[in-house]
Amino acid sequence: xxxxxxxxxxxxxxxxxxxxxxxxxxxxxxxxxxxxxxxxxxxxxxxxxxxxxxxxxxxxxxxxxxxxxxxxxxxxxxxxxxxxxxxxxxxxxxxxxxxxxxxxxxxxxxxxxxxxxxxxxxxxxxxxxxxxxxxxxxxxxxxxxxxxxxxxxxxxxxxxxxxxxxxxxxxxxxxxxxxxxxxxxxxxxxxxxxxxxxxxxxxxxxxxxxxxxxxxxxxxxxxxxxxxxxxxxxxxxxxxxxxxxxxxxxxxxxxxxxxxxxxxxxxxxxxxxxxxxxxxxxxxxxxxxxxxxxxxxxxxxxxxxxxxxxxxxxxxxxxxxxxxxxxxxxxxxxx
Amino acid sequence: xxxxxxxxxxxxxxxxxxxxxxxxxxxxxxxxxxxxxxxxxxxxxxxxxxxxxxxxxxxxxxxxxxxxxxxxxxxxxxxxxxxxxxxxxxxxxxxxxxxxxxxxxxxxxxxxxxxxxxxxxxxxxxxxxxxxxxxxxxxxxxxxxxxxxxxxxxxxxxxxxxxxxxxxxxx
Ligand SMILES: [Zn+2]
Numbered sequence: 222x223x224x225x226x227x228x229x230x231x232x233x234x235x236x237x238x239x240x241x242x243x244x245x246x247x248x249x250x251x252x253x254x255x256x257x258x259x260x261x262x263x264x265x266x267x268x269x270x271x272x273x274x275x276x277x278x279x280x281x282x283x284x285x286x287x288x289x290x291x292x293x294x295x296x297x298x299x300x301x302x303x304x305x306x307x308x309x310x311x312x313x314x315x316x317x318x319x320x321x322x323x324x325x326x327x328x329x330x331x332x333x334x335x336x337x338x339x340x341x342x343x344x345x346x347x348x349x350x351x352x353x354x355x356x357x358x359x360x361x362x363x364x365x366x367x368x369x370x371x372x373x374x375x376x377x378x379x380x381x382x383x384x385x386x387x388x389x390x391x392x393x394x395x396x397x398x399x400x401x402x403x404x405x406x407x408x409x410x411x412x413x414x415x416x417x418x419x420x421x422x423x424x425x426x427x428x429x430x431x432x433x434x435x436x437x438x439x440x441x442x443x444x445x446x447x448x449x450x451x452x453x454x455x456x457x458x459x460x461x462x463x464x465x466x467x468x469x470x471x472x473x474x475x476x477x478x479x480x481x482x483x484x485x486x487x488x489x490x491x492x493x494x495x496x497x498x499x500x501x502x503x504x505x506x507x508x509x510x511x512x513x514x515x516x517x518x519x520x521x522x523x524x525x526x527x528x529x530x531x532x533x534x535x536x537x538x539x540x541x542x543x544x545x546x547x548x549x550x551x552x553x554x555x556x
Numbered sequence: 557x558x559x560x561x562x563x564x565x566x567x568x569x570x571x572x573x574x575x576x577x578x579x580x581x582x583x584x585x586x587x588x589x590x591x592x593x594x595x596x597x598x599x600x601x602x603x604x605x606x607x608x609x610x611x612x613x614x615x616x617x618x619x620x621x622x623x624x625x626x627x628x629x630x631x632x633x634x635x636x637x638x639x640x641x642x643x644x645x646x647x648x649x650x651x652x653x654x655x656x657x658x659x660x661x662x663x664x665x666x667x668x669x670x671x672x673x674x675x676x677x678x679x680x681x682x683x684x685x686x687x688x689x690x691x692x693x694x695x696x697x698x699x700x701x702x703x704x705x706x707x708x709x710x711x712x713x714x715x716x717x718x719x720x721x722x723x724x725x726x727x
Contacts, residue, residue, distance in 0.1 A: 236702070238710045240717040250713070252706070258649040259702065265646040471714050478707040484647055485700045488640075491625060492693055 248470040249407075251439070252458045257410065260458040264408045267477035269395040271402045272312075273304035273467045274327060274360055278388035285381045293375060297387055298399040300345050300372050301363040302327070304467040307476075309355035310391045321388055323353040327360030329387040335377035343383060345371030360389050363466040402468045402476070407461030412437040416453055434459075628677070635681040636688035643676040644668060651678065654702065655695035660686040664695075 235254055242249040252260055279294040286293070316325035328351040335341035345362035346369060354360055364371040375383060394401035411418060412434040421427040436459045464470040628637040640647070648666040655664040655678075663681040680688040 236706045236709055238706070238713040240713050243714070243717055243721075248714075250710070255702075255706065256650075256653045258653040259699075259706075262646050262650040263706075270646070471710075474710055475707065478703050478710075481646070481650075482700055482703045484643070485696050485703070488625060489693065489696045489700070492689070492696070 243471065245469060246464050246466065247462065248474065249459075249461045251436075252460060254456055255458070257455050257458070260408070260410075262481060263474070263477060264406055264460070266480050267462065267473050268401065268403050268406050270393050270480045271468070271473055271476045272307050272391050272393050272480075273400045273402050273465075274302050274307060274310060274389050274391050275397075275399040276300065276302070276329065276387045277390040277392065278321070280386040280388075281384070282386065283382045283384035286375050286377055286383055287381075288375055293383070293385070296372075296374055297385070298397070300348075300374075301465050301467040302389055303358050303361040303363055304402065305469065305472065306356050306359050307391060307468075310359060312392075313390050321390065323351075324355065325390065327351065327354045327389045329360065329362075329389060331374070331383055331385040331387065333375075333377060334382040335379050338379055341377040342373055343375045343377060344373055347374075348387070365466060401465055402473045403462060404465045405461075405463045408458065409434060409436065410455040410458045412440055412459075413442050415443050415447075415450075416455060417449065418455075631688070633687045633689075634684065636679075636692075638678045638680070638692060640676045640678065642674050644674075645676075648676045648678065650699055651695055654699045655680060655691055657698070658686075658691055658694055661691050664691075 237253045239251040239253070240248065241251065252263070276294075276297045279290075279297055281290045281293075284290055284293065288296075310327075311325040313321050313325040316322060318325065329348040330351070331343070331348050333341065333343045333347055346364055348362050350360050350362075362371050377383065392400040414421065421431050423430050439459075440457065462470050462473060464473060468476065624641045626639050628639055631637055645668065648668065652664050652666040655661055661680065661682050664679065666676060666678045668676050678692070680691050682688055682691050686694075
């Protein structure tokens with residue numbers, strides 16, 4: 222009973238999450254009491270900026286299949302690889318090495334030759350992952366079918382052969398969709414279109430012609446003759462996140478928020494440095510002045526803000542008590 | 557020219573150069589080539605020693621996430637426009653919202669002037685009770701705190717959901 226009242230309180234005070242469905246490939250949840258801009262940022266970040274690992278460089282030693290090298294390379298890139306411990310891996314561009322190494326890449330090799338008269342199918346399970354990698358699951362092809370085959374890469378006829386070396390690297394979907402952690406993200410709000418953000422096309426009656434979303438049952442339908450509220454804003458957002466298999470769906474959300482915080486930490490860090498350097502009347506100035514002054518703003522900071530930023534935004538920990546922010550509690554912040 | 561000039565002197569200089577450029581295109585061209593070369597060597601030497609060169613030519617490919625904020629010309633303490641590099645709607649809209657929530661802020665808006673330039677501008681105008689830069693910093697910090705709250709809330713509910721699912725299985 223007590224628990225229930227607490228829930229009620231939280232709901233009225235700050236952001237709240239309600240999970241309606243979750244398994245190893247999906248998570249459906251409702252995010253309430255946040256602004257649409259924040260909800261949309263979350264959607265954008267999980268779709269485009271959560272890092273994963275995918276094959277990025279392919280070296281062909283032998284390819285006598287019917288498919289062109291670049292065709293196969295493209296298919297290889299799209300194979301989901303286990304990215305659950307992606308923090309163990311560097312971005313190649315940030316790594317100390319010249320091109321790539323075991324700290325910023327995972328090597329997968331494929332060697333297949335058809336010797337029988339039957340057509341041979343080459344699957345993702347035939348990829349052999351090198352052992353020198355940060356942990357022993359990262360970069361494994363994600364195989365979810367009951368036969369344990371994984372995606373089909375190519376078919377070979379008698380005497381055709383593939384001998385390929387693949388370099389998988391860390392990246393984000395903003396650069397190439399093969400790095401996407403999500404297969405699809407549903408994002409909706411206001412199922413009754415009370416806010417009239419939509420202008421529904423219709424032949425006779427929009428109400429009859431447009432099927433209602435399943436979330437329509439979760440919200441109060443508009444009353445007969447209800448006056449339009451010009452000040453109303455959306456506050457309940459329905460997410461349906463489907464993983465591509467490389468990261469668990471709940472972790473995608475977690476990593477997405479982390480990614481947002483990484484952005485923010487980098488910016489806060491950059492602005493903080495400026496402060497010390499220019500005490501001029503001119504007030505707000507950009508970090509560029511620092512760079513002119515030869516301070517290492519760029520080098521020490523931003524590429525790896527994790528170390529310091531981590532504590533502010535730590536997960537496991539206590540860092541921000543719910544009550545201390547203006548969001549969680551009606552409290553002192555004043556707004 | 558990626559003019560990332562800030563102080564008045566350089567800006568005036570840049571202006572006069574602009575006018576002269578029409579008359580002397582060759583000099584402008586050789587200058588551009590020069591700076592490009594500098595960027596090239598910076599890459600090969602590695603990032604460390606390149607920064608002293610004084611040239612702020614942007615490294616196009618090698619270090620894209622160089623996140624920077626600069627103040628656009630014409631800003632005062634309580635009314636300023638900031639240019640963010642390599643940021644977009646993901647940060648812009650949420651930041652705009654959270655800065656606007658600050659009661660000391662009179663106005664805040666963001667824009668992405670052109671889709672093929674990786675730039676995002678934020679305009680902040682405050683009352684005399686604070687400054688634009690402080691409002692920006694507070695906005696960033698508040699958004700970070702909001703992220704913390706949502707992250708914690710999501711994880712709590714996820715665990716509760718997992719627990720209740722486990723309960724149902726065992727019954
Ligand atoms: Zn490396």
